[in-house]
Amino acid sequence: MNIAKDRVVSIDYTLTDSSGEVLDSSAETGPLSYLHGNENIISGLEKALEGKDEGDSFKVSIPAADAYGVRDEGLVVNVARDRFGEIKDISEGMQFEAETAEGSRMVTITKVGADMVTVDANHPLAGIDLNFDVKVVLIRAASAEEIEHGHPHHEHTGCGCGGGCGDECGDECGEGCGCGGEEETASSGCGCGGCS
Numbered sequence: 454m455n456i457a458k459d460r461v462v463s464i465d466y467t468l469t470d471s472s473g474e475v476l477d478s479s480a481e482t483g484p485l486s487y488l489h490g491n492e493n494i495i496s497g498l499e500k501a502l503e504g505k506d507e508g509d510s511f512k513v514s515i516p517a518a519d520a521y522g523v524r525d526e527g528l529v530v531n532v533a534r535d536r537f538g539e540i541k542d543i544s545e546g547m548q549f550e551a552e553t554a555e556g557s558r559m560v561t562i563t564k565v566g567a568d569m570v571t572v573d574a575n576h577p578l579a580g581i582d583l584n585f586d587v588k589v590v591l592i593r594a595a596s597a598e599e600i601e602h603g604h605p606h607h608e609h610t611g612c613g614c615g616g617g618c619g620d621e622c623g624d625e626c627g628e629g630c631g632c633g634g635e636e637e638t639a640s641s642g643c644g645c646g647g648c649s
Contacts (some may be wrong), residue, residue, distance in 0.1 A: 454592045456505045458490030461605040463591040464502070469584045476578070484590045491603045495520045498585055510588040517580050524580035531569045543570055 456462050463484040468477040479485055487493035489502065497519030501511070517523050537543055547562045553574065564571035599605050 454507065454594075456489050456502050456589070456592055459595050459600050460489050461591075461593050461595045461599065462487055462489050462502065462589065465588045465590055467586045469586075471582050471584070476583070486591075486605045488595055488599060488604050493604055495583075497583075498587075501585070502587070502589070505589050507589050507592050510586075512584065512586050515583045515585065517582050520581070520583045521576040521578040522580075524575050528574040529563070529571065530574075531571050534566070534568055534570050537570065 454460065463486040465479045465484050466477075467475060467480070469475050485494075489499065492499075495515065497515030498513070500519070501513040501515070505511070534543070543562060543565050545562055545565060548559055550557055551560045551572070551574070552558075558574050559576070560572045560574045561577060562570055563573045595605065
């Protein structure tokens with residue numbers, strides 16, 4: 454069985470930047486599982502996986518535009534410190550979820566002043582060309598429920614997001630991955646949309 458739309462795929466991977474620094478790897482967390490053709494992982498990696506077979510290994514370089522996008526300096530804004538409410542210890546590098554005009558987005562604090570805080574809504578890996586060393590571990594047909602929900606279910610495949618697994622869909626999914634392909638931290642360039 455090869456990789457095609459609506460098949461659950463599990464991959465082992467190592468992600469590096471252009472200097473060779475390892476940004477993420479499945480070595481400790483186990484394979485990453487995703488539902489192919491459902492935007493669970495970055496587009497460049499999904500395109501590279503299309504048609505591959507179980508056991509295939511390959512390396513691919515993905516330009517920033519097909520990974521986490523190019524940096525948009527318009528997403529770096531200054532916010533009044535009092536908008537952080539009860540949070541007293543605000544420091545550079547802190548990440549949190551914020552509501553924006555485009556919906557919920559992970560933001561990173563990049564500068565803290567006496568009255569203003571600079572936040573960056575770019576993904577931490579935006580603007581970076583990524584290199585993946587990938588091995589296809591498993592390919593299987595997705596269940597009707599997985600296709601309906603748009604992601605593989607934990608009880609079938611294992612999460613692969615490296616932590617933070619919860620119940621993404623509530624009762625309707627049972628034990629979903631919880632990463633939703635959206636768990637974005639500075640080191641989470643796993644390809645799932647930042648678990649990616």
